[in-house]
Amino acid sequence: MTNEEISPDITLKEPEGFQCSILFKQNYLSTAHVVINQGGTSSGKTFAIEQALFCIAGESPKQVITIVGQDIPNLKAGAMRDALNIYNSSLVLQAKIKNYNKSDRIFEFLNGSIIEFKSYDNSQDAKSGKRDYLFINEANGLTWDVYTELALRTKKRIFIDYNPNTGFWVHEHLIGKPEVQLIVSDHRHNPFLAPEVRNKIEALKTVDLELWKVYARGLTGKITGLIFDNWYICESIPADARLIALGLDFGFTNDETGCIELYQQNGELWANELFYETGLTNTDISVKLKEIGVNFNCEIIADSAEPKSIEELKRLGWRITAAKKGADSIKNSIDILKRYKINVTRSSVNMRNELNRYKWRIDATGKTINEPVDSWNHLIDPLRYIALNKLKINSTGKLQSRLPHRQSSQQASALHGLI
Secondary structure (H helix, E strand, C coil): CCCCCCCCCCCCCCCCCCCCCHHHHHHHCCCCCEEEEEECCCCCHHHHHHHHHHHHHHHCCCCEEEEECCCHHHHHHCHHHHHHHHHHCCHHHHCCEEEEECCCCEEEECCCCEEEEECCCCCCHHHCCCEEEEEECCHHHCCHHHHHHHHHCEEEEEEEEECCCCCCHHHHHHCCCCCEEEEEECHHHCCCCCHHHHHHHHHHHHCCHHHHHHHHHCCCCCCCCECCCCEEEECCCCCCCEEEEEEEECCCCCCCEEEEEEEEECCEEEEEEEEEECCCCHHHHHHHHHHCCCCCCCCEEECCCCHHHHHHHHHCCCCEEECCCCCCHHHHHHHHHCCCCEEEECCCHHHHHHHCCCEEEECCCCCEEEEECCCCCCCHHHHHHHHHHHCEECCCCCEECCCCCCCCHHHHHHHHHCC
């Protein structure tokens, strides 16, 4: 069973307590064993699948539903956040749920059903546990072997979602097979999306047609020309790493304000995401920096295009300076960063997502040009700002900079414990 078109003619009464899109109806009513949701950014596919799973859990007793992601930080930033939003916005749903165990990440229903959130390190790990329903969130972050073990232990139905950056095991092994339904969606299927977000997504067409196909239309792409291939996921920052600086990129309505901290140890860089949010005023930024334990003596390097914001934060007591931009500063900062192994903490989900999308522009002839696509870079830009101001390369390729002393162990543990 395959179906790439989303029919607007599906008739299903909206569940009491929910506001639903057509994607909810498509997933809820599916009779396929495997339901694949291939979609662009902000199509609402994860939200819709979870609404369907909440309905299934509430209607049928003693169902075991497992939602699986690449790792727990990814789940917390995406599927778990959506699930809690669904739960908190519906009194009808809350009346059916006995308990939400935050530490174990399990919703327990009064009828004995559960919805659990899991991640698995390998295929052997995935052999533990059986379930009635399975939801693989952002499936291109999992291996085929892990999926196979989970699928073998799922009785009734499997839901899958992902952004189609490029083809992977879903395309190779599942799409087109019997009892597999394919649903292709994009932001136009999400009636609850703000107009400014839609405009931002559609604007990709003017800068990179391949990105627009993937993220604005949900079509399988082949995103090439990624800028950074020298970054790796790490669990934490080494205790003896030295802090270089914090980087800050200003945003507000459509763009996120992004802040990172960057450390150095043994010629490698260690990056950690501090916050990534829209709607932050300069006062809000100051409060956030205090809340996560940043020392007022810590140097912050910010976007020089916002001199007023920089001055306001200075008057609030922060040691903040503007990035040293100039001719070819973007290319130069990228060249500096590409000389290092960059370790990115697992908790830095938004930064990891940006690194997976940050690519060179392509001109009208299809030729790659030496200019990045100016999108999904509100944590990469702060990384570049630090490189411009603080990192220099000597003849051996090692870091030369005046590094401030690392914060006290109490400050450091307070900072990292909140990430």
